[in-house]
Amino acid sequence: MIKLNGYWYSHEEVKEALEKKGYTIVFDQYEPDKRGYIQTEWKAIKNGVSKNMQSVAIEEFHKKPPLI
Numbered sequence: 605m606i607k608l609n610g611y612w613y614s615h616e617e618v619k620e621a622l623e624k625k626g627y628t629i630v631f632d633q634y635e636p637d638k639r640g641y642i643q644t645e646w647k648a649i650k651n652g653v654s655k656n657m658q659s660v661a662i663e664e665f666h667k668k669p670p671l672i
Contacts, residue, residue, distance in 0.1 A: 606658050608665050615646065618661045622648050625664060629657060 605612045619629045627648040634643040646657035 606661055608661060609667055613661075615657075618657065619646070622657065622661060622664065626650055627660065630654075 605614060606618050607613075608618075622629060627650045630647050630649065632645045632647055634645075636642050647654050648657045648660040649655075
């Protein structure tokens with residue numbers, strides 16, 4: 605779940621929205637550590653730049669309130 609603009613969205617909803625904006629979404633899975641924990645990470649790729657999907661979603665969809 606990812607919180608954007610005060611609302612919670614599933615990874616699937618965010619993934620679909622970013623794909624509509626031209627991002628390619630990939631799932632990275634790393635080797636297990638000593639405790640057997642497998643680290644996983646969603647990446648958003650656009651124009652050859654790969655970033656964490658959550659940080660890209662915040663950049664793309666975060667709306668700041670207007671200054672009064």
